[in-house]
Amino acid sequence: MPDQFSLVAAADPVAARVDVIRGHAGGQADFRTYPSAEAMFAAGKPADVVVIATQDAQHRAHAIQAMELGCDLLLEKPIAHRLDDTLAVRDAARRLGRRVVVCHVLRYTPFYARVQALLRSGAIGEIVSANFIEGVQPWHQAHSFVRGHWSVAATSSPMILAKSCHDMDLLAWLLDRPCEAISSHGALTHFTAAQAPDGAPPRCTDGCPAAATCRYDAHLYAKPEGRRWLAMVFDRAKEASDAEIFDWLRTSRWGRCAYRCDNDVVDHQVIAARFAGAVTATFTMTAFDEGRHLEIFGTEGVLRGGAFVKKQLGYDLVLTRHGWQQEPEKISVETPTQGYAGHGGGDHGLMHTLHADLTCPDPTAMRSSLEVSMQSHLMAFAAEESRRSGQTVTLAV
Numbered sequence: 497m498p499d500q501f502s503l504v505a506a507a508d509p510v511a512a513r514v515d516v517i518r519g520h521a522g523g524q525a526d527f528r529t530y531p532s533a534e535a536m537f538a539a540g541k542p543a544d545v546v547v548i549a550t551q552d553a554q555h556r557a558h559a560i561q562a563m564e565l566g567c568d569l570l571l572e573k574p575i576a577h578r579l580d581d582t583l584a585v586r587d588a589a590r591r592l593g594r595r596v597v598v599c600h601v602l603r604y605t606p607f608y609a610r611v612q613a614l615l616r617s618g619a620i621g622e623i624v625s626a627n628f629i630e631g632v633q634p635w636h637q638a639h640s641f642v643r644g645h646w647s648v649a650a651t652s653s654p655m656i657l658a659k660s661c662h663d664m665d666l667l668a669w670l671l672d673r674p675c676e677a678i679s680s681h682g683a684l685t686h687f688t689a690a691q692a693p694d695g696a697p698p699r700c701t702d703g704c705p706a707a708a709t710c711r712y713d714a715h716l717y718a719k720p721e722g723r724r725w726l727a728m729v730f731d732r733a734k735e736a737s738d739a740e741i742f743d744w745l746r747t748s749r750w751g752r753c754a755y756r757c758d759n760d761v762v763d764h765q766v767i768a769a770r771f772a773g774a775v776t777a778t779f780t781m782t783a784f785d786e787g788r789h790l791e792i793f794g795t796e797g798v799l800r801g802g803a804f805v806k807k808q809l810g811y812d813l814v815l816t817r818h819g820w821q822q823e824p825e826k827i828s829v830e831t832p833t834q835g836y837a838g839h840g841g842g843d844h845g846l847m848h849t850l851h852a853d854l855t856c857p858d859p860t861a862m863r864s865s866l867e868v869s870m871q872s873h874l875m876a877f878a879a880e881e882s883r884r885s886g887q888t889v890t891l892a893v
């Protein structure tokens with residue numbers, strides 16, 4: 497969107513990734529490159545706006561450094577990976593008067609925008625309760641949360657924050673009231689050594705007797721669908737030969753047996769939450785389904801929708817009004833021009849709203865500001881505390 501933004505600099509220790517961004521900058525002669533965010537910030541204010549897309553545990557330092565230099569931010573979720581770090585980022589933004597858009601991209605999808613409009617129009621009357629489900633998908637779980645960057649909570653984020661802060665954000669946004677209390681349960685059940693196939697070695701590349709039937713066999717990374725995932729962690733995924741990929745897997749963390757990793761984040765978790773006005777919500781995160789589903793129950797009707805409805809029935813939402821002879825209303829949400837690629841159109845929607853969010857006279861009008869995003873993170877941290885302690889956690893409202 498060169499009419500709205502100029503890309504002026506990029507920082508990444510992997511030079512090839514900086515080159516990709518330079519390519520997007522359209523051959524700008526004075527484009528600056530740095531081997532790290534730290535090096536970029538040491539050179540002074542890099543730009544009016546900085547996109548922070550480093551790993552979760554780096555967000556606090558990178559976000560605060562950029563804001564102290566006078567930059568506004570597009571900040572990847574999570575805001576930070578710990579509660580105190582998240583509060584520190586928020587306090588810095590307040591102290592410095594900076595604008596921060598958090599990448600809760602689902603707020604910008606046509607699907608959730610339609611759900612929100614229906615709820616605000618009173619289509620189901622007063623909201624009484626809701627049930628949300630997030631199916632991570634087994635391969636995605638193995639790639640990111642067993643073998644990948646978000647597999648160990650101590651060095652990354654708890655699962656309910658890393659994957660489900662989007663869902664916490666949707667609940668807070670759609671129910672449109674503060675969360676008061678949360679209880680949660682969850683565990684790591686499947687991706688453990690106890691579930692490993694007989695004779696499975698530490699690495700798939702060591703010759704596993706279960707390779708032909710194991711759905712997590714790392715050699716699948718060389719298949720077309722596998723390469724899509726591989727591209728997120730191996731820069732040569734597209735052009736590499738199968739042999740080069742297998743060689744890379746021999747030493748990479750993504751070549752490890754999915755049952756013999758050092759992962760400790762959960763593969764399923766539930767929460768039960770109470771919101772202001774005694775509105776209640778349940779949420780399930782599971783590795784063993786694909787896509788998001790929602791049910792929202794109101795005094796006048798029920799709204800259901802998501803991946804299952806779309807796949808089975810071909811439309812996006814079903815609105816059932818209470819009453820003897822009410823026919824369910826089937827609702828299709830218009831597909832954006834670019835299709836549903838990129839988080840259901842959310843990546844596209846967020847980028848197209850970014851300039852307006854960063855320049856609108858009233859910062860409270862921003863759809864996904866740091867201030868409104870805090871609620872989702874407070875819910876996620878409370879859920880994790882509850883899961884660990886077994887106690888209901890009350891949120892300060």
Ligand SMILES: NC(=O)c1ccc[n+]([C@@H]2O[C@H](COP(=O)([O-])OP(=O)(O)OC[C@H]3O[C@@H](n4cnc5c(N)ncnc54)[C@H](O)[C@@H]3O)[C@@H](O)[C@H]2O)c1
Pocket residue numbers: 507508509510513531532533534549550551552572573574599600601645728729839
């Ligand atoms: N909004 C969403 O739905 C969504 C989706 C995916 C990822 N994310 C978030 O985006 C962030 C990045 O995720 P990813 O999958 O791209 O991770 P990644 O590890 O692939 O990318 C992080 C990048 O940061 C670079 N880096 C490391 N140290 C650096 C430093 N000191 N200075 C500058 N760059 C440095 C790495 O080389 C790498 O290219 C994470 O916080 C993740 O949670 C959000």
